[in-house]
Amino acid sequence: MAIGNLTDEAMLLHRKLKGKISMESKMEIDTTDDLSLVYTPGVGDVCQAIVENPNDVNELTARGNMIGVITDGSAVLGLGNIGPKAAMPVMEGKCMLFKKFANLDAFPICLDNQNTEDIITIIKSLEPSFAGINLEDISAPRCFEIEKRLKDELNIPVFHDDQHGTAIVVLAALINALKLTENSKEECKIVINGAGAAGLSIAKLLLEAGFINIILVSLEGVVCEGEPWLNNSQQEMAKQTNLQKVTGTLDDVIDNADVFIGVSGPGALNGEHVKRMGSNPIIFALANPTPEIEPEEALSAGAAVVATGRSDYPNQVNNLLVFPGIFRGALNAGASDITVEMKISAAWAIAEMVTEQELNPNYIIPDALNKLIPFTVANAVERAATYSKAISNESY
16 A cells, blocks of 8 residues: 555544544443442442452453553654654554454553653552553663663563564564574674664664674664763663674674664665675664665665565564563463563564475565464463473572
């Protein structure tokens, strides 16, 4: 569908529906008996039961299946800091996807506040209403502090999808792409263009998964220990990446790279760059809607595998592959956190959805609309969470 037509249809849809989500009761209220059961006086006994055993809130109310989708509107899609009201259509869409793909109830909350401490305080105060928190479209570097503090201070899973959802799908796609190019994770050179929330999280997860030679590039230049412009998160990552301590720009580090991962902007990479990379280079140009390099140009310059963030090209890196299943698995397991092991398990589950017979340069990750994916991811996440619990219990 052409972009112009898509815009027109999207506007008409939203105007017609006046929003994409609504709240529905699980039962009809037709009699006074119905009313007395769902509200006063019957509900009082249910409240008292929760007073006596607070954990019963997840069995006696919708909380145990409810995700809070929370943003401050500071980094929405490719639109930037558009504010909380303008962010609502995205949050509604996210809630729809939670319900459609994992039968999770989700509620959008758009905060008219971009102060880090205030956001942490507000979300902590919302914990009684939700079994999990999906942070969405919060700008870096504030998003790192917000997520870290909430993970430390809450007893429910907290997941910033822009960071970890993207990282998990990239890892899944890379696992399969490397099978085609026959490179090993220990030997391949990876250049990540973009050192914001997504780029830093991709680098961190790849390191945790066993990749070694990773170089990050930001708008200011190559992320290298000692550079004065690095923020705190970039400084930490600089200690673990760019082992040769190269400085400069993308042009200075692209030679002999086996993998380019772009989470930056259009035009960052060109055909000449691709030709200077190693043999059979892998290109993940994930900027949306216009990638760092058009797939046709990357392929003509010698790329072996190309992935983008777009649905009109093969190999779409789409967070929908991750967030419904990872929350479903975490809640099923009664997990209080989404751990590294759970994220890596999710990535392998996604990668293994593509069979050896199906795997080819145009099919390294499954279609995001495959309804088996959330349950496959949920099962993998639940197993990882259960295993971690067992190991933790044995250590005492």
